[in-house]
Amino acid sequence: MYEQLTGYINNKIKVSEDELKIILSFFKPLKLKKNEFLVSQRQTSQRTFFVGKGCLRIFFINEEGQEATRYFAFENLFATALVSFITGETSDEFIQAVEASEILYITHDDFYLLLEKVPQWEKFYRYYLENAYVNNTKRLMSFLTKDAAEKYRELLSESPFIVKRLPNKMVASYLNISQETLSRVKSRI
Amino acid sequence: MYEQLTGYINNKIKVSEDELKIILSFFKPLKLKKNEFLVSQRQTSQRTFFVGKGCLRIFFINEEGQEATRYFAFENLFATALVSFITGETSDEFIQAVEASEILYITHDDFYLLLEKVPQWEKFYRYYLENAYVNNTKRLMSFLTKDAAEKYRELLSESPFIVKRLPNKMVASYLNISQETLSRVKSRI
Numbered sequence: 001m002y003e004q005l006t007g008y009i010n011n012k013i014k015v016s017e018d019e020l021k022i023i024l025s026f027f028k029p030l031k032l033k034k035n036e037f038l039v040s041q042r043q044t045s046q047r048t049f050f051v052g053k054g055c056l057r058i059f060f061i062n063e064e065g066q067e068a069t070r071y072f073a074f075e076n077l078f079a080t081a082l083v084s085f086i087t088g089e090t091s092d093e094f095i096q097a098v099e100a101s102e103i104l105y106i107t108h109d110d111f112y113l114l115l116e117k118v119p120q121w122e123k124f125y126r127y128y129l130e131n132a133y134v135n136n137t138k139r140l141m142s143f144l145t146k147d148a149a150e151k152y153r154e155l156l157s158e159s160p161f162i163v164k165r166l167p168n169k170m171v172a173s174y175l176n177i178s179q180e181t182l183s184r185v186k187s188r189i
Numbered sequence: 190m191y192e193q194l195t196g197y198i199n200n201k202i203k204v205s206e207d208e209l210k211i212i213l214s215f216f217k218p219l220k221l222k223k224n225e226f227l228v229s230q231r232q233t234s235q236r237t238f239f240v241g242k243g244c245l246r247i248f249f250i251n252e253e254g255q256e257a258t259r260y261f262a263f264e265n266l267f268a269t270a271l272v273s274f275i276t277g278e279t280s281d282e283f284i285q286a287v288e289a290s291e292i293l294y295i296t297h298d299d300f301y302l303l304l305e306k307v308p309q310w311e312k313f314y315r316y317y318l319e320n321a322y323v324n325n326t327k328r329l330m331s332f333l334t335k336d337a338a339e340k341y342r343e344l345l346s347e348s349p350f351i352v353k354r355l356p357n358k359m360v361a362s363y364l365n366i367s368q369e370t371l372s373r374v375k376s377r378i
Contacts, residue, residue: 062333083326086319092330115315122311126304129318130275133325137272140329141281144251144365176333 001052032097045081054101190241221286234270243290
């Protein structure tokens, strides 16, 4: 798993071997059972997660009281409830393992310590934040501006593996629509 | 206006006088008429704006074809259509002056040049991105998870000046509800 993380980091920033050792030393491994929660309601998210194997999902409860999934983090992706991670406030988002998963995590304090210890980590975090801002805004905007068929077509073209790998219930929650609506949309395409 | 920007920057990061001069030299002044657009549909947002006087609003078109306002930037605040600024893609967001306004702008290229020239600018951008992520996510989540009355009560407690300073039409678009719904909610509170 540390090799995967090393690959991810080297892909983003240039660090010396010593700096890489410091960075990796801050990440701890964790195994999760299917459906296990990393962050549940009214908790703060004080860690950021890197997925080595499996899948995490980040979701919230929408106006109708249904689960709406903002993000699936498959292998070699980072995930956290970032608002809570940044502010230290309790989280409106939940994080759950969708499959049995193996992950690495870094705490908020260690993450910010790295910003002081390793100058390139500031650039790493810049890419992280830019990427998070773009992805998150596009996701939430798609909930607010697109109808069910549009959202499903977009999913098929951009992330077909979500439809292939995950059950219908998860796909529906990712589109913020009911399972019935998803069936109707599928039958028309 | 440059004094206001200097105050804003000194409040966030520690820079030398020389560095401050470099930073300020990248910002250019611009006067806007009421209702003038800085970014309209299908344009890219290649500048970031600092409001010296007046008010900018950032909005998008929702599922029902109505304008939904994500953000009002009053005096001493930065604003841009950040997804487009980061990615260079055409913008789903529009930027318009709500009042006659005086602003400073910096281009995307100059902004990124500053990241190389002034090390502290990386930290400035970090605060900028963290703040943008938190505010934007909270705003869009509030559209997705709260009803009209909840959103109006929250607005009154967190940003009463929006209700005082701007016309009802703008307030309704900020809550992503119709003017009729806004009137109904107001009469009940």
